[in-house]
Amino acid sequence: MSAQKKALLTGVTGQDGSYLSELLLEKGYEVHGIIRRTSTFNTDRINHIYQDPHLSDTKLFLHYGDLTDGTTLRKIIEQVEPDEIYNLGAQSHVRVSFDAPEFTVDTVGMGTLRLLEALRDFQQRTGQEVRYYQAGSSEMFGLVQAVPQTETTPFYPRSPYACAKVYAHWQTVNYRESYDLFACNGILFNHESPRRGETFVTRKITRAIARIVAGKQKKLYLGNLDAKRDWGYAKDYVEAMWLMLQQEKPDDYVVATGETHSVREFLEVGFEYVGLNWQDYVEIDPRYFRPAEVELLLGDPTKAKQQLGWEPKVTFRDLACIMVDADMQALGLPTANGNTSKDVATLREATIGSSWG
Numbered sequence: 001m002s003a004q005k006k007a008l009l010t011g012v013t014g015q016d017g018s019y020l021s022e023l024l025l026e027k028g029y030e031v032h033g034i035i036r037r038t039s040t041f042n043t044d045r046i047n048h049i050y051q052d053p054h055l056s057d058t059k060l061f062l063h064y065g066d067l068t069d070g071t072t073l074r075k076i077i078e079q080v081e082p083d084e085i086y087n088l089g090a091q092s093h094v095r096v097s098f099d100a101p102e103f104t105v106d107t108v109g110m111g112t113l114r115l116l117e118a119l120r121d122f123q124q125r126t127g128q129e130v131r132y133y134q135a136g137s138s139e140m141f142g143l144v145q146a147v148p149q150t151e152t153t154p155f156y157p158r159s160p161y162a163c164a165k166v167y168a169h170w171q172t173v174n175y176r177e178s179y180d181l182f183a184c185n186g187i188l189f190n191h192e193s194p195r196r197g198e199t200f201v202t203r204k205i206t207r208a209i210a211r212i213v214a215g216k217q218k219k220l221y222l223g224n225l226d227a228k229r230d231w232g233y234a235k236d237y238v239e240a241m242w243l244m245l246q247q248e249k250p251d252d253y254v255v256a257t258g259e260t261h262s263v264r265e266f267l268e269v270g271f272e273y274v275g276l277n278w279q280d281y282v283e284i285d286p287r288y289f290r291p292a293e294v295e296l297l298l299g300d301p302t303k304a305k306q307q308l309g310w311e312p313k314v315t316f317r318d319l320a321c322i323m324v325d326a327d328m329q330a331l332g333l334p335t336a337n338g339n340t341s342k343d344v345a346t347l348r349e350a351t352i353g354s355s356w357g
Ligand SMILES: Nc1nc2c(ncn2[C@@H]2O[C@H](COP(=O)(O)OP(=O)(O)O[C@H]3O[C@H](CO)[C@@H](O)[C@H](O)[C@@H]3O)[C@@H](O)[C@H]2O)c(=O)[nH]1
Pocket: 092, 093, 094, 095, 136, 137, 138, 139, 188, 189, 190, 191, 199, 200, 201, 202, 204, 221, 222, 223, 224, 225, 227, 228, 229, 263, 288, 289, 290, 293, 294, 297
C-alpha cells in the first residue's frame, strides 16, 4: 500500500460522492473520481474541491468513464491503483427506474459486476489489496417483512432499481466469499442534504418552500404523502462508508437513524419552519405515484453503532430546517429563525445538484 492512500469513486459528482470526497481529502487521501461525459457541466457539487490538475498539490483527479463501460473501468483501476473503491454511481431515482428499467439495471446491477470483476483481476494480478464499498439501499427491503429492518431482514425489492441493488448486494457478498475480497455492503437508508437532487422528495419540498416564499412558485405537486422513510443526513452517512473499509474484516451494515417519518410530516416541519401551512400549497399529482410503492422504511443501526462506533448526528427536524435554510439562501432570502447557523454556514457552499428524473 502506498504511503498516501488512494480512493477511487464512482458517482463522484453526486450528493454522496461530493461529501465522501471532502471527507477523504480531509483525511489525506488522493481521490480519483469517475465522471460521465455530458454536454453540460455536471461537476457542480465538487467544483469547490477541484483544482487545476497541473498544480503540484492536486489531490482530486477526475477520469472519464461509466459503469456501463467495463473496459474503461479496468483501465482506470490499472492507472490509479486504488487502495479503496467506493461504488456510489447509479441511476438512483426509484420512480425513473420504472421508466428506464434496462438502463437502471445496467448501471446499478451490471455496473457493480463490471467493477467487481475489474477489481478482482487487478488484485489477483498485482497482489495489491483493494477494499471495496458497495452502496446498498434500504429500498432492497421493499415490501415490509419486519421492522425495524436489520442486516438479516429478508429483501423484497419493489422496483427495477431495488431489484438491481439486491443483485449488486449479493454479487458483493459472493465476491467476498469466493475470492476473499475485502468487500462491504452499506445498506443505507434515505439520506438527504442541501446537495440532494431536486427530484427527490425532500429536496423537491425544501426547494419549493423557498420558491413559494420568494413568490416564484404557487403550488407543489407531489405523489404519495403517506410513505414513511428513515431520513438521515448524507454527511453523517459517508463517514459510515469510510469506517466500514477501516475494519479488520469486511462485513455488511445497516446505516439509519432508527426513526421513521412520513412525507406529510416532512411537509409539516418544512412549511411550519417558514410560517406557512403546507395544505395551502400542496396538490396531489398521480404521475408521482409509483407502480409499486415502498410504504415503510425504518432501520436499526445497532450493528453500525457497536462495531463501527458510528452515530447519526442530525435529527429529522434539523435536517429539514437545514435544507430549507440552504434553499432560502440560494435565492438570496434570509433564513428562518431558530436554526443552527453553524450548519447553514457549513452547508451554504453547495445548494446545487440537479439529478435528472
Ligand atoms: N421523488 C418523489 N417522491 C415522492 C413524491 N411524492 C411523494 N413521494 C414519495 O416520497 C418517498 C421518497 O421518495 P424519494 O425521495 O424519491 O426517495 P426513495 O424512493 O425513497 O429513494 C431514495 O432512497 C433510497 C434509499 O432508501 C435510495 O436507494 C434511492 O436511490 C433514493 O435516494 C417515496 O415513497 C415517494 O413515493 C414526489 O413528488 N417525488
